[in-house]
Amino acid sequence: MVQDHSVDTPAPLSPWATGIEKPLRIAFILREHFSMVAFTAAVDTLVTTNLVTPDPVFEHLTVGVSSGTVLSDLGIEVSTSTTLENLRLDSGRIDMLVVCGGYRSPLEVAPRLLHTLKTAEHQGIRIAGLWNGGIAMAQAGLLNGRECALHPDNHAYVKEHFPTISVSTNAYVIDGAYATCAGPVSTLEMMLKLIGQMLHNAHIVRAVREILSCDQVAEQVGPMPLNVGDDPTFPPALQTLLALMRANIEEPLSLAELAECADISRRQMERLFQTHLDTSPSRHYLELRLVHARRLLLQTNKTILDIALASGFVSSSHFSNCFRDYYGMAPTAARHDRDRDDTH
Incomplete structure (x- = not known):
């Protein structure tokens, strides 16, 4: 009699496995004159991720600070899914907030936005800022003692008003649960990095990068410098x-x-x-x-x-x-x- 000494082994995981039981929900808070290019770059990473995975892993909604319509930097009015007043963070259905700023987005304090960010911090929700969206995070006290990335035009403002914050020379920074970036190109890179952290699947991130970065000359390796205007082919x-x-x-x-x-x-x-x-x-x-x-x-x-x-x-x-x-x-x-x- 031949004895079967084999043991049951689990089937190998699919390279597309994420372990996500229900889609992660990302809320984009649109400030007046937000950068449409940065916003769409961020959303595109989520939508493209859903295209390469067997089941959708991300949902997104847009949020107005005080109104159901927000004017972008292109002069296009965007109708939002909801407003901060009606956004429920205690429902457990928001996994990340992204504050979308732009070249002409306001720098003054928005009390309702600051309250939302502080509430999200207490609940352990990830928070990101695009362009000068990080300034609202600074005003809410989330970046004290931390490093952040901003558009160069906002460096002086932050250094003067928030001396405990280290303004990075890199185009994006991920510091714990907080992420900031300086513009549209760095938005793409930052979001790809965040997706990798949330899904724990480098295979998916590579696939999304190949789709969205097919026209890049070379993949960025290491920190992404802020001064990207210099041609790397310069002597x-x-x-x-x-x-x-x-x-x-x-x-x-x-x-x-x-x-x-x-x-x-x-x-x-x-x-x-x-x-x-x-x-x-x-x-x-x-x-x-x-x-x-x-x-x-x-x-x-x-x-x-x-x-x-x-x-x-x-x-x-x-x-x-x-x-x-x-x-x-x-x-x-x-x-x-x-x-x-x-x-x-």
Whole structure:
């Protein structure tokens, strides 16, 4: 008699298995003038995930802060599924909140939104912010002592108003239950990372990435840098020079110091900038400092003199002249326009 010594072994799990018994529900809170591109990038990752899995694993709904319709940055009105007033977080049916901001989204405190975020925190719900959506998270006290990613135009605002928060140079940050990103491209990457954490299935994430990122030149490896405007094909010396300029705004380096740090001659440095950026090193450096100054001007309440010094100018008059030449208006006029817009 032949004895059967085999034992029952569980069937191998399908590569598409998630262990999710019911779809995870993601609520997108749309702030006025939210970035439509960032919002659709986030939703697209969820919809595409549902397409590659045997059963839907995500549901999503849209939420207005105070109204059932919200105007996007494209001027398109979006009808929301509900409003914050009617959003039930105690039902156990919301697995993640995503605050969608945009270039012109308001920075002022929205009490009902802050209450919702604090309630979600107490209930252990994941929370994410797109573009400047992280500012509402900061206002709710969720990011104290943490790192976050924001659009560069909002860095100065957060550094001034929330000194305990570390503003990252990466385009997205996932810190525990909180995630933030700076724009549409980083939204896609951040959402893919979050999906991987929620589903514990790298196979699904790879499939979604292949569908949505088929036209990318190369897959991003490691942290996604915020300064993505620099062409990775730039010569190493030029990349070094650009990084040095960005890191030395308040106390600019001389052209001779820049060339020495990059281990090239000044003439070689000038040729690099002219060939690849169609400008001179001094002009590019000045523009970087003026862009930085404009962010401080619009996002902080620092004095004109403080902004001039923080941007590497020796006097407010020199700063004002350079600012007027570049932007076509004086720094005081730009701030006046900001304050006027804030009152409307």
